[in-house]
Amino acid sequence: MKEINQLAIVDMIAIDRDEKGMFIAYYQILNPPSIEARRSGPSRAAVYTYEVSAPTMGNMLEKTGAVMSRNLYTSHLQCYVVSERMARAGLLKMANYLENYKERRTNVYAIVSEDPVSKVINTFTLLDRVPGRNIRLLLDWHARRLGINKLPTRMNDLVEGIPFSRPTIMPIIQYKGNGSASLADRLEDINATKQSITFNGGAVFIKAKMVGKVSDEIKNTYYVLNGYATxxxxxxxxxxxxxxxxxxxxxxxxxxxxxxxxxxxxxxxxxxxxxxxxxxxxxxxxxxxxxxxxxxxxxxxxxxxxxxxxxxxxxxxxxxxxxxxxxxxxxxxxxxxxxxxxxxxxxxxxxx
Structure with a gap:
């Protein structure tokens, strides 16, 4: 049993790795009072993003204690966002970390960000106030449109595909706009696509390492000919x-x-x-x-x-x-x- 006011409920996690090999993680934490009813002031945002960095992924948990007063809780995690440069370097270390640590979920969607992950994760979404949920619903809608029961783009799909010859394809997300739409004033703009996130193409992974990109047409044909799409x-x-x-x-x-x-x-x-x-x-x-x-x-x-x-x-x-x-x-x-x-x-x- 855990007290709700002792938990930082994680909705989305974004991960990057800089040129020096330092891991940078962005944890998007739900703000329950804002989701329950419209508030003003500090409780207005539906989520808050915390940024931590560490030389290894195993040190992330310890680092979060320095920036937030609650324990990370990932049972409601919607998706992982991985930077393109980290994906091209390989996600084997990340996969091993998630598989070894029992509270890190691998059965959620994983996507690759073509733009800096800080832009993507710090962007307000409109129809769904929680960005992680917005991304998951976009992927679910994409799956239904292709007649796929479960879109094969979860982290465990990437892990299961490591021994095989057939690559795994994960969606690529892009940010449309200049600066990140991180202010609530963004919600007053009637143009919903002006500063938003959108899917465009797919990232091809072989042995948990990104080797290239494909268009939406190639990605969807891949789903059809491999028996995923109906x-x-x-x-x-x-x-x-x-x-x-x-x-x-x-x-x-x-x-x-x-x-x-x-x-x-x-x-x-x-x-x-x-x-x-x-x-x-x-x-x-x-x-x-x-x-x-x-x-x-x-x-x-x-x-x-x-x-x-x-x-x-x-x-x-x-x-x-x-x-x-x-x-x-x-x-x-x-x-x-x-x-x-x-x-x-x-x-x-x-x-x-």
Whole structure:
């Protein structure tokens, strides 16, 4: 049993490491009176950020006693934010520290900050007053949009991926603005995206070390082809006009044709979101749309494999199979895409 007024309830932790090897941690502590009701004065902020630095991660706990009068409590931790320079140096020490110390949680989201972590963690968020919760809800929404039950971007996903050939991808967060929006006056600005945090692309980790970045499109294709995602939005051309669709109920099946050939079959249902063709949706046109989508998405999958080989990243985890172990780049990957078109809206034919 612990008294609530003896605890510093940690909502988010950001970690950086400077050029001299000194670890810098930012602990964002909840301010319960501000969350319960609107207050003025010192209780106005929903969270407060404490900064400590130490030569090793194990010294952080001792250092916090010099800046805060309560014990750190991490059971409600929402996410970890790691600086890009620390991620590129490797997160193996951090993973070992979190795994060895029982009160440090690893089953929460972890993200990489492209900007200084001090900017990100000291920024007010609008719809959700607690920044850590705001980031977690953004990630949860991203997962639901792709039909993923649990987005594989937690710290323990990074740890579990260390022995394998397939990399782990964590989202990258950016700060939009100049100075950090750390003052409550920021909330009076109607432009919600002027000084805010946003996700843009992903950080690729191999053996718990960041080796590069990918776009959102590559990241989401990675989720689809590895069987994480069951939904995806796509755009392609039919008769020279744009068609936007939602690919639903995605199923991925892998089949070894020979020891050097891997076939990946993609099945899914197409729902029309936007059709700019300006022609009636006949059976012939529907069939043409299905064929055009199959061709376009097959080409995208092939480009994804070429990108992975160029970067020397085993994005499909072929090196974790018996046939592909230590020779994944030699495996020829072939794609088959099969789709069935259905409608989502009230009409099947565009207005003239």
């Amino acid at each position: 939904r995806k939005q796509e755009t392609f051309k039919v008769n020279g006009e744009t068609v936007d669709i939602a690919l639903n109920d995605i199923q991925i099946k892998r089949k070894w044709i020979t020891k050097d050939r891997l076939q990946i079959r993609v099945d899914g249902n197409i729902g029309i979101i936007n059709n700019e063709q300006g022609v009636k949706l006949t059976l012939q046109n529907i069939e043409k749309m299905e064929l055009e989508f199959n061709r376009t998405y097959k080409k995208k999958c092939e480009q994804f494999v070429s990108f992975a080989k160029q970067k020397n990243w085993d994005m499909l985890g072929i090196g974790d199979t018996d046939h592909g172990r230590k020779r994944w780049k030699d495996i020829q990957v072939e794609f088959e895409v099969h789709s069935k078109l259905t409608t989502l809206g009230n009409t099947i034919t565009p207005y003239e």
